[in-house]
Amino acid sequence: MATIGDVASEAGVARSTVSAVLTGRKFVQPETRARVEAAIAKLDYSVNSGARALATRRTMNLGLVVSFHGLEFSPALATYIFAITDAAREHGYGVLLLTQPDGVAAVRHAIATREVDGLILMSVTEDDPRIEAIAAAGFPAVLIGMPEEARGLDAVDLDFAGAARKLVKRLADAGHDRITFVTWPDDVYESRRTFALRFRDAALEAAARLGVELHVVPCSAEPDEALGALREILRDDEAPRALLVHNDAAVAFLPLVMHELGLQVPADHSVVSLYSSELGRLYALPYTAVESEPEHVATLAVEALVRRLAGSGAPNGAATLVAALLTERSSVAE
């Protein structure tokens, strides 16, 4: 492997001059620059990223802290991971996957060893212990989620509260005054995942305001259990004819269970939901829904982190909510 010294002797200049053309932070005489570039090409030289990282104190890598040993429905998670990696690359950053089951340990280790310049946290909960570990170290980071107290960190997420209001209103406007709200299982709420809490609270508030009865039905996020739960919900003839579904597994299996029971949308049931277009694609979902836009959220999160790494972030951290957009798919009876 050629080093910067080899290039310097080949071009007949000092190492610092080669470095100047490499980093582009200094003006170099065009003729000198041409000689250096020729030497680089001839020796097939590339800068050693580790050495550069040591000298600049920047690794140009971001750490993505994500644990999939938990309550996650993997198709949704994967979409975020891919979108974040793409967005990071656009800004010249690589992504290191930090997947220890213990997120606090992952965060502490990454910060202490300086193997990344900043952190992106997925699956954020209210009073997430990882936030404290990051804030205490004063390390650059961005949250995907909206905890009550971000401790000065940037946070980005879909406006789940706005989404809930829009969806409830959509059903109410169509004349439904009783709605079954198929939501996450109790353990998601117990773990205080922020998206679930924000959606639920806003849905309840909107329903009360609009004079709509909301029947909250927790449903497992485990595929096979969700399947069973849906059968039970839909077999009940007394139940409302309108479904508000916020649970990826439940909405994924809804078409199958509808077919099993011979039910039609919107003739038998109106359905509205919230999911990513990728989930919609993977399960061919035909429902009027707010799209969760993981690509959009991921892009904004990476941009916020990059801005902070450049020293130009808001001093006390900024919260960015992506507006909820409703896509009509004719699954609501008018």
Next chain:
Amino acid sequence: MATIGDVASEAGVARSTVSAVLTGRKFVQPETRARVEAAIAKLDYSVNSGARALATRRTMNLGLVVSFHGLEFSPALATYIFAITDAAREHGYGVLLLTQPDGVAAVRHAIATREVDGLILMSVTEDDPRIEAIAAAGFPAVLIGMPEEARGLDAVDLDFAGAARKLVKRLADAGHDRITFVTWPDDVYESRRTFALRFRDAALEAAARLGVELHVVPCSAEPDEALGALREILRDDEAPRALLVHNDAAVAFLPLVMHELGLQVPADHSVVSLYSSELGRLYALPYTAVESEPEHVATLAVEALVRRLAGSGAPNGAATLVAALLTERSSVAE
């Protein structure tokens, strides 16, 4: 951030002594070691991974080369990514996601800048151009897939040929002499993805040997197109009553289409397939199938790469096939 020098002065020893206790490659007097460890704890010191990488010439990171802008069905890909990351961590390695659309560029860049110690390649094709780039550089790498010519690289994959033989035989043994083979679309074959070719060729060979008619029906891997293709296949009353499905999107939507058309398994159709248990879980698949075992394959791939990084790999590369195991789920009419 404390450095090794700070620890040395705190403990009253030389930096090299601190390094000796850190790496554990040298015997240090227990009493000295205790002093060093106390200093480390007091200063909350962690080794700077970049500096260590520069000195040792090992980053302790692996690069995972994967592109999801292609023909992939993302749930399956995600399972591999997670399994590889977990396996790497068990061996003390981190995983850097290398997802450029241009895989050759990704490989070249990673090798040239030395940002990883070794590479793991997903979605390997026959005469994959990435293989040549790696072999030319003599860089440590492992393939997930089985190309005709691995150029000295290690390769790991499920025994897709064995899987195909088992599945065809299962249907033949149950008395089926005509089988519809729902397989990947033409572009998967044109891109020469090794798993598709090996499965198809073995299926055709086994059918010929057993005197079974195999009707090869390509099916899109795009969810919505797969849905339409399945409807067409299953509406044909003249078609065989046995299905061999090797296409994640097709098998994922099979339960839905069966319900739509009022068809039962195995009463109306026998079905056998090949998919990961994770895909089976995400889509609640009820079919007798060979499991593709991404976790097993990922673990073996990481182990092969780690072995090579330790200098103890087979000189000319080794190919490891994971045996195909059939799981019965009563989807074959006897």
Next chain:
DNA sequence: CTGAAAGCGCTTACAG
């Protein structure tokens, strides 16, 4: 505008 020197924070022969 270019170059010599110091420094980033480690590890590893090599003396002692």
Next chain:
DNA sequence: CTGAAAGCGCTTACAG
């Protein structure tokens, strides 16, 4: 068994 020195391959003030 411990320590002083050199080196990993860069970048960045600082002179000239």
